[in-house]
Amino acid sequence: MKKLLALLLTMGMIASLAACGSGSAPASSGQEPQKEETPAAEAEAEETEAVQEDAAAAATQPAAAQTAAAIDKIVFGTNAEFPPFEFVSSTGGAIGEFDGIDMAIAKKMGEDLGAEVSINNIEFDSLLIALQNGQIDAVIAGMTVTEERKQSVDFTTPYYTATQVMITKEDSDIQKATDMEGKTIAVIQGYTGEISVKKLGYEYESFKKGTDAILELINGKADVVVIDSATAQKYITDNPGLKIVEDPDQFESEEYAIAVKKGNTQLLDALNAEIEKMLADNYIAELGDQYAVSE
Ligand code: GLN
Numbered sequence: 001m002k003k004l005l006a007l008l009l010t011m012g013m014i015a016s017l018a019a020c021g022s023g024s025a026p027a028s029s030g031q032e033p034q035k036e037e038t039p040a041a042e043a044e045a046e047e048t049e050a051v052q053e054d055a056a057a058a059a060t061q062p063a064a065a066q067t068a069a070a071i072d073k074i075v076f077g078t079n080a081e082f083p084p085f086e087f088v089s090s091t092g093g094a095i096g097e098f099d100g101i102d103m104a105i106a107k108k109m110g111e112d113l114g115a116e117v118s119i120n121n122i123e124f125d126s127l128l129i130a131l132q133n134g135q136i137d138a139v140i141a142g143m144t145v146t147e148e149r150k151q152s153v154d155f156t157t158p159y160y161t162a163t164q165v166m167i168t169k170e171d172s173d174i175q176k177a178t179d180m181e182g183k184t185i186a187v188i189q190g191y192t193g194e195i196s197v198k199k200l201g202y203e204y205e206s207f208k209k210g211t212d213a214i215l216e217l218i219n220g221k222a223d224v225v226v227i228d229s230a231t232a233q234k235y236i237t238d239n240p241g242l243k244i245v246e247d248p249d250q251f252e253s254e255e256y257a258i259a260v261k262k263g264n265t266q267l268l269d270a271l272n273a274e275i276e277k278m279l280a281d282n283y284i285a286e287l288g289d290q291y292a293v294s295e
Pocket residue numbers: 079082124141142143144145190191192193228
């Protein structure tokens with residue numbers, strides 16, 4: 001699975017390199033299926049492109065940024081399996097059935113920017129690929145900024161700080177990360193928790209969803225689940241008999257940010273302005289309280 005992820009990331013990187021190589025002609029590359037263009041609009045775009053062909057700036061900016069005056073629609077990709085940041089609510093959420101801190105942030109961004117916002121719920125480790133092939137415009141998924149991810153996408157200003165923690169049964173003897181040696185460790189595929197355990201050099205099993213890993217722990221098939229702090233808090237509240245074990249020496253702090261396609265400065269700048277505003281007026285902290293995050 002790790003290999004598959006690496007392969008997909010590499011493929012994505014090649015795709016973005018190819019996009020760079022084609023210079024200012026993304027209109028014909030089929031990279032933006034979510035944007036339906038009429039033949040007239042297409043002709044107009046080509047014309048604009050031709051006019052700017054000799055401008056040095058044209059090579060560094062995507063055509064969309066040159067022609068679109070305002071952002072009228074944002075398709076956010078997420079994986080709604082990460083409470084309290086994103087989850088499906090049977091009673092209705094911030095955006096359709098999707099609720100959580102990230103969903104409330106996305107909703108507010110849409111309102112402030114006057115853009116229609118929609119959510120595309122896909123597997124976590126497919127999000128960056130979906131971004132690169134134009135299926136979505138941005139990823140809002142409690143996603144940690146990492147050097148590796150930065151190679152294939154651009155990140156906004158971080159909006160939340162987290163860390164990895166261990167979830168064990170209440171009677172577990174695991175007190176620090178190195179106590180996991182020889183234990184059955186469960187992680188979620190493609191999460192930074194997987195990267196942390198890999199770095200420690202331990203064997204692990206990876207699951208598609210946090211709830212699957214937690215079930216494994218409850219059933220005694222796993223000894224420990226490594227996952228992000230706020231999500232862990234949610235799981236132990238919902239499942240009596242489990243506890244959180246922290247080890248700040250081994251698990252560094254992580255920052256969540258929104259990812260956009262490389263070079264999409266128009267969207268990046270707009271989202272950054274929104275995040276800065278929401279941090280300054282404590283909106284994100286309020287959402288933390290509302291969705292009961294204790295750090
Ligand atoms: N913060 C973790 C990561 O980026 C997990 C995110 C998530 O599951 N949505 O890998």
